[in-house]
Amino acid sequence: MPFPVGFKEKYQTILGSESAAFFATFEEEPVAGFRVNPLKESLQLPQGAEPIPGMPWSYYGKVSGKSLQHVTGQLYSQEPAAQMVVDAAGIEPGMKVLDLAAAPGGKSTHILSYLNNQGFLVSNEISSKRAKILVENMERFGAQNAVVTNTDAKALSRVFKGFFDVIVLDAPCSGEGMFRKQADAMDYWTLDYPEQCASLQREILEATVTMLAPGGRLVYSTCTWAPEENEEIVSWLLSEYDFDLEQVPLKNGMVSGLNLTETARMYPHHFKGEGQFLARLHYRGTNKAKKFKGTRSNLNADQKNLWQTFEKAHLKEGLTGVLQTFGDELYLLPEGLPTLDKIRIARNGLHLGTFKKKRFEPSFALGVALKPSQSLRIYELPEEDFKAYVAGQSLPAQGNPSNGWYQLVCGQNGLGFVKISQGMVKNHYPKGLRFQ
Numbered sequence: 320m321p322f323p324v325g326f327k328e329k330y331q332t333i334l335g336s337e338s339a340a341f342f343a344t345f346e347e348e349p350v351a352g353f354r355v356n357p358l359k360e361s362l363q364l365p366q367g368a369e370p371i372p373g374m375p376w377s378y379y380g381k382v383s384g385k386s387l388q389h390v391t392g393q394l395y396s397q398e399p400a401a402q403m404v405v406d407a408a409g410i411e412p413g414m415k416v417l418d419l420a421a422a423p424g425g426k427s428t429h430i431l432s433y434l435n436n437q438g439f440l441v442s443n444e445i446s447s448k449r450a451k452i453l454v455e456n457m458e459r460f461g462a463q464n465a466v467v468t469n470t471d472a473k474a475l476s477r478v479f480k481g482f483f484d485v486i487v488l489d490a491p492c493s494g495e496g497m498f499r500k501q502a503d504a505m506d507y508w509t510l511d512y513p514e515q516c517a518s519l520q521r522e523i524l525e526a527t528v529t530m531l532a533p534g535g536r537l538v539y540s541t542c543t544w545a546p547e548e549n550e551e552i553v554s555w556l557l558s559e560y561d562f563d564l565e566q567v568p569l570k571n572g573m574v575s576g577l578n579l580t581e582t583a584r585m586y587p588h589h590f591k592g593e594g595q596f597l598a599r600l601h602y603r604g605t606n607k608a609k610k611f612k613g614t615r616s617n618l619n620a621d622q623k624n625l626w627q628t629f630e631k632a633h634l635k636e637g638l639t640g641v642l643q644t645f646g647d648e649l650y651l652l653p654e655g656l657p658t659l660d661k662i663r664i665a666r667n668g669l670h671l672g673t674f675k676k677k678r679f680e681p682s683f684a685l686g687v688a689l690k691p692s693q694s695l696r697i698y699e700l701p702e703e704d705f706k707a708y709v710a711g712q713s714l715p716a717q718g719n720p721s722n723g724w725y726q727l728v729c730g731q732n733g734l735g736f737v738k739i740s741q742g743m744v745k746n747h748y749p750k751g752l753r754f755q
Contacts (some may be wrong), residue, residue, distance in 0.1 A: 320502070322343040322715065325510040326495075330544070344587035345737050349500040351381045352399040352592065357432050358461050359393050360690040360730030373570045376432060377402050379591070385754060387527035387705050390686060391732040392459040397425040399571075399592030400496065400585040401542070404489060405429035406598060407567050407583070408538045413439035414484040415655070420471060420525060421596040422449035426487055431462055439653035439732065441483075442463040443475060450665040451526075455752075457666065461688040461733075463638075464653045467666035472526035477531045478657055481606035485538065488527055490520045491540035492548050496594020512543035512743055520552055528560050531602040537562070540597045544586070549596040561604040567597050611657035616642045622649070624669070633681070633695050633724065643667065647674045664749070681724055683749050686735035691728045696736060698725035698744065711753045713746045 322345075331338045338426055352469075354376045364378070365388070365721060372379040379399065388394045406641040408463075410416060410433040416611050419426045430440050442465055443448040450469040457465055468475065494504040494511045512595055531537060539556070541548050545598050553576075567583040570577065572590035576582030576598070585595040618626070622644060640651040645667055653669035669688055672681040691697050704714055708729075716739050727737045730739075738745045 320498075323505050323508040326505075326508065327532040329510070329675045330646075333544075338341050339587040341586060345499050347587075350379065350399055350587075350592045351396070352377065352379050352402060352641060353382045353394050353396045354378070354429060354432070356393050356395060356428070356460055356539070358436065359391070361421045362691060363388050363395050363730060364704075365394075371399055371402070371571065373401060373407055374650050377406075377633055386704065390459070390709060390731060390736055392461050393458060393730075393732060395425065395428050395456070396534075397429070398500065399594075400590060400595035401425055401476055401489075402429065403486065403573065403583070403585065403595060404538060404540045404575065404597055405433065406443040407599060408433075408485055408487055409536060409599070411432065412436045415482060415484045415532075416440045417475070417479070417486045417530060418442045418486045419475075419486060419523070419699075420444065420491060420541070420711065421467075422453040424460070425452045427453070427465070428460040428462075430487065431460060434464060434465050437462065441468060441475075441479070442466070442667070443470065445471050447665075454666045458670070458684040458687060459538070463651070463688050464640075465666075466652065466656065466659065466664065466668055468520050468659070469663040469665040473525050474662055476526040476529045476661065478609070478662060481530070481608035482609060482657075483530050483535055484529060484532055485536045486527055487538045488523065489540045489542070490523065490548070492516050492520070493545055494542055495544050496585070500593055504654070513543065513547040516543075516545075517552060520548060521555060528556075528602070528604070529606055531604070531606060532608065533560055533602065535602045536565075537600045538597070538604060539600065540595060541580065542593065542595055544594055544596065544665045546577055549584075549598075550582060553579055553582060553598045553600070554602060560602075562600040562602055565599040565601050567599050567667055581720065601671050609657075612645065612656070612664065614641045614652050614656045614658055617644055618642050622674055623676075625674060628716065629679045629681065629724075633726070634689070635693055635695055640668065644674070648672075649674060649679070681736040683735040686726050686733045688728055688734050691731065691733060694726040696723070696725045697728045698739060700729040700732060700734065700744075704744065708734070708746065709745055709748055709753060710755050711748060712749070714744045716742050716744050
């Protein structure tokens with residue numbers, strides 16, 4: 320593989336006698352991985368899936384984006400080194416977590432696995448285009464306690480000062496660790512590029528630190544090996560702010576960082592995966608939390624009655640959270656959030672559905688997020704009809720069900736909602752997601 324000018328010389332100096340083994344890995348195939356989704360009721364592993372040692376929910380292997388397991392959110396493709404970031408973050412149910420540079424959603428969905436629908440996640444992406452992909456992946460995963468924002472760290476810091484228990488920042492970086500997987504990442508690499516990225520990283524971190532609650536944790540990672548963006552950034556954080564550096568548990572071939580042994584590096588000649596750097600910092604500072612008014616429901620009496628009627632007819636138990644409308648769309652937000660009216664929102668919690676004339680129509684997202692055991696009315700789609708349904712076809716209903724809305728279940732997991740009318744399953748799979 321031809322490398323950018325200066326790259327090989329730089330890592331021959333850094334790695335010394337290990338450099339030959341390091342460069343040899345660039346002639347090998349990238350390592351694929353995926354995670355299973357513990358929020359789902361049933362899981363079906365692909366044949367040949369190999370567990371990643373010491374990692375709950377993590378496997379080596381490839382997942383087809385057109386498979387039933389992917390479409391129903393049972394599995395999420397994520398490269399193995401990237402999985403180590405949230406694994407080391409120490410996230411527990413009930414925490415308030417921010418994923419600051421979240422698209423396409425690998426780390427956010429991983430965080431949701433640890434939260435287990437308790438506490439909440441603010442998943443942020445500054446790019447509007449990438450935020451749309453993030454929303455799609457979060458919905459497929461079944462997120463019930465997450466908000467997706469579309470803004471920058473400074474805007475977030477004005478709302479969330481001293482707020483979060485854990486902030487995960489997988490920072491924009493020079494991408495050296497992705498060279499084997501995405502060769503075009505080499506096109507814009509120069510010897511000066513890592514320092515340019517480091518300048519942006521410091522700017523983002525200045526706003527990020529103000530959002531940590533006292534005793535909170537910052538998990539900082541990059542997919543590069545450049546010391547300028549890794550150990551030098553961590554050293555800057557330690558000198559400028561009141562942080563203690565915590566030990567990242569080393570597993571599966573991870574090695575200690577350069578000079579900062581508490582940090583971790585993943586090299587493909589040691590670790591079965593691509594490149595990653597990881598640091599975990601405990602905040603001893605005293606950010607004074609901003610006083611705020613929590614989010615409140617804004618439903619009118621008719622809307623509230625329509626939702627409660629649907630909820631009583633279709634759900635075994637009511638959903639917990641704050642109900643809010645945006646136009647005719649109804650969302651469920653996690654409790655304990657400040658008002659977000661000054662922030663661009665890409666997904667205002669869980670989309671429950673749409674109010675229409677004297678009726679409520681449930682959303683695809685709700686039908687994916689609900690476990691079948693939570694629903695009073697389900698229609699089981701035979702797996703042999705899955706391909707026809709995701710292609711947009713309406714199908715004859717099996718078993719003579721009565722007319723009305725049902726959670727559509729396929730492979731024992733939700734695939735949205737369908738309306739059955741006169742013996743036909745009307746297709747409500749979103750047009751933008753359909754495929755042959």
